[in-house]
Amino acid sequence: MSSDREANLLRVLTHTSWRFYTCFGMLSAVALWGLYGYILQLRHGLIVTGMRDQISWGLYISNFVFFTGISYGGTLISAILRVTDSGWRHPITRLSEAITVFALCVGGPMVIIDLGRPDRMGYLFIHGRIQSAILWDVIAVSTYLAGCALYLYLPMIPDLALLSEMKELAPWRRKLYRTLAFGWSDSAAERHLLEKCISRMAILMIMLAVSVHTVVSWIFAMTLRPGWNSSIFGPYFVMGAIYSGTAAVVLSMYILLRVLHLEDYLKPVHFRNLGLLLVTFALLYLYFTINEYLTSVYKVEAPDRVLLHQLFFGDYAVMMWVTQAMFIAVPLLMIAGVLALKRLRRFTPSVVALASVLIVLGAGAKRYLIVVPTLTAPFLPKTNRGDIPFNPPLPFDWVHYRPTWVEWSITLGGSAAFLLMYMLFTKLFPMVSIWETRHDEAQVEPAVAPTPQPAPQRLGSIATTTIVLIACLLLGAGHARADQKRQAKQPEATTLSMEWKQVATPPPTNDGAEQAQPSAGEGSGVDRFYGRLFGWLPVESKDHTESLPPTFVVTATLRGAKGQPLAYQVVGLSLKTSFGKLDYGSRPTDAEGKAEFSLQDRRYGQYPVEGTYDGGAEFAAAQAVTSVDFGPRPEPSLPSQGVLITPYATAWIGLPFLGFFGLVWLVFIYIGVYLLWFRLPQVRKQQTKAT
Amino acid sequence: MSTSRRDFFRSLGGGALVASLATAEGAAAQVFHHVLPARSIAPTNQKWVMVIDLAKCDGCGKCTKACNAMHFVPPMQQWIRVYEVLENPEAGPYYMARPCMHCDNPPCVRGCPVGATFKRTDGLVMMDQDRCIGCRNCIAQCPYGARSFNWSEPPHTPEELSHKYSMEEGWPHRKGVVEKCDFCPDMLRAGKLTACADACTMGAVYCGDEYEDAVTNSKGETIQLSQVTKKGAGFRLLEELGTEPRVYYLPPVNRKYAAPGEPKSS
């Protein structure tokens, strides 16, 4: 029943050549070497890497971005091409979906490798803060990995059933396949159901992949760093991911073609079509790159200037220009040339594959160029220039980054692990979807199932999450008690008595009145909602820095021994704080012996205020203290800067994530549990009953 | 088909739905409650600020030395760092000490995935080395370069190790976590100046309580916060980023020291 080409395809499952073992052994050695590097890093800490305080993210993070990018290939080929119902995709779906899963299996752990305390990873779940882009990544990437695994598995079910019948295979393998195949009996109803599952997953995977690569870009775009602080990063990363992912698919196609001799499946048309896609993506990526750099080159903001100089002429210039050539220009010319010129057409597979090698390498370099140079151009560098005692500039390698051999080992080890997983996969499962290619001519159900889109969240009434900052100011009517000190010496004794009262703060000027107007109008609507959410507006206009502080008038009265007021004497005033004395200067008394100090300070609580009279030849010195009550301190609260800095999240941050990723998980469960586990046996039973 | 689907949901759903709603509500109460956790509430109702007078800072670096000594700061780290600012040759160079700004809208707090760095009601941005997972997102986020990472196990002294770790002091130090200036809150509460302010012989560093509207330096000079920031044209570093730092700078006018590059005699 199976044709020649299928026999050829399945031979790899039963026959293993020495070449496989050699490759496997070599790659295992590399992977183990990477593991050794990681153990070393665990033992000594991240000091074994080239990262330091100035450049605190390096190769690991760029690997993470690179591998998640590569993983886009599978989704693109199988999901997008499935949705657009491109028939030629059938032989290449399996191999590209496998890339997705294994690239994520390597990319995800790169972040863990980068952690200083991997032992505390669980805190991400126990203490996770949804406001952090890192947590978004954790949610997005794990959802994506689960989805990709499901999406790799679903179209494999019929093939697994097929394999479980193969006599050549060892019994344990056949048992494995039989378990995984869920008792698939290949009836029309089952097929119909499976097609339904796959087409729904396809649409979901496209949404998910776009969101994941955007979220990955947000770890960078959500910072205040020149070079990362860019709104183009989301689409830029998605584009880069599709581009490098497609190249990875081409590459694996070419290798499988050469190694497994799949000429019957992988035809030049596949290389041609993917080559066309690559050309499109290269042009799009060029467009994004120009957008990204030209906008900052034109404006040359001060911090950007350092970065651009580094990139175009400085430390990273060589790498930058080589990368641009390798990633965009050369592949573009190569593929365009081979596709356009008739005479070269027969070299299409090799040339497109060669261009893909350049693209994949270029993608890695490009990721590095996104992550590292920005960190060399911060607003405030980690080190100072001159020689400041006790504060020497940091040594050269603390401010310049060069990946160490440990980082390279782990990177290579990771890549080797990726290849190993891929190789093992080719040994366990057929790399080309048999049932889909077998029924190439048969009708493939157009995948226009209703898109499961997140239902727009209905906003409820606006939740007020405010913390009241300030209570009313109390009018204290305390009496000042004069501390009397008599001095029986030559100079006439004096007494200083103090009293204070709060007076109405002078009416705000016109400016103030005008400012108050809109702030009253702010009190309603969308403005206020978003203002509160992100801290664009203060939580309450009662914020203690907003209104004018009340005015307190402290009067010191100076009298002589007989109680007569002393005029034209200098009286000083000071206020005792927890750390020292705040001096309010001094002032002459008037005819009634009074010196008035008017304090309009932003101060809360009770403070001893001291009046001093230094005395002189005629009159003795005097002092008096009164305790002025400036009103109660505001309630303890966090600054009114919105929920992004609070230890709790609000529904408005949590719900979109819960909504989108929760919905995705629901669809996974719907497909995996309901359709596959519950409906499939039912359909099968009905079918057998009918026949 | 539709009946079987309903059956499925009825059989699976029913109890599970009730149970999951109950747990969801519990979880929502955990996640979305707006009560500040105990660690976010400072022991006292004060709001710490710092004022650094650039006219007085002569770049001697004594603040760094005192801070390093008091906190046993690991080598290669400086929680308060002195920079030479030579941005514009016409505007004249000056020295600038940079602690953590304890921003009121702190990007580092926004970015921390586990709440290891968090804002407290006394205005401080705390750093909990018992919780930090070492992702270094906060280093990427901080525009002031105020954070450092323990790349390896820091060298220890017996004195340092004998101490029990507390967030307010930030030592003993350990590998794989982020550290930064903590504003010495334990000392401030006791009415003592921070290590850097205390060590500054020029009296350039003032600290105090915002609610008292006064800050004090090592010479005992107390100045009024609202006056110096208004009349003294106090500014905050990188104000345009909206981080709302709690450290104010007074402009380097009529400097009282030899600026970087100038002969020391003046």
Ligand code: SF4
């Ligand atoms: S200066 Fe940096 S570390 Fe300090 S609070 Fe601001 S952002 Fe955070």
Ligand code: SF4
């Ligand atoms: S390194 Fe530590 S403090 Fe910084 S963001 Fe990560 S977990 Fe938070």
